[in-house]
Amino acid sequence: MAACVNLEDALNRGEHTDTDGPGLFCELMFVQDSLQKSMGPLNILNYLKKRSTIYPNDVITYIVLLTIPVTVASAERSFLKFKLLKSYLCSTMTQERLNGLATLALENDVLEKINYEDMIEDFISRNTRHMLLFGRT
Structure with missing residues (x-):
């Protein structure tokens, strides 16, 4: 009950409020008995929207709560990745290598888009030219 009243106070704009705490x-x-435990937040919101005349405060509250961005989670994942890398490889690497690996772990989505075959062929062609210029085989 206290959390509902606190939410009402947080959504209060002067004399107008979006929800009624009590x-x-x-x-x-009432709604907790009719929801399935396997339902996700969006499924619950859709369920409540279909019954918005019965649960008007729930619909508003779910819309507000689902639009609040959660930025702390990505920072926590970054620190967790860094901690795993550091604890696993700390004794055998320099700080520069550790920073590089942490960057690779954090930018994993960019790494997945890289075409390695093009990079390998570019490396081979540069190495081949170098060998031809300096007469090495």
């Missing part, structure tokens, strides 16, 4: 609490008590 009403939200009652709606949540």
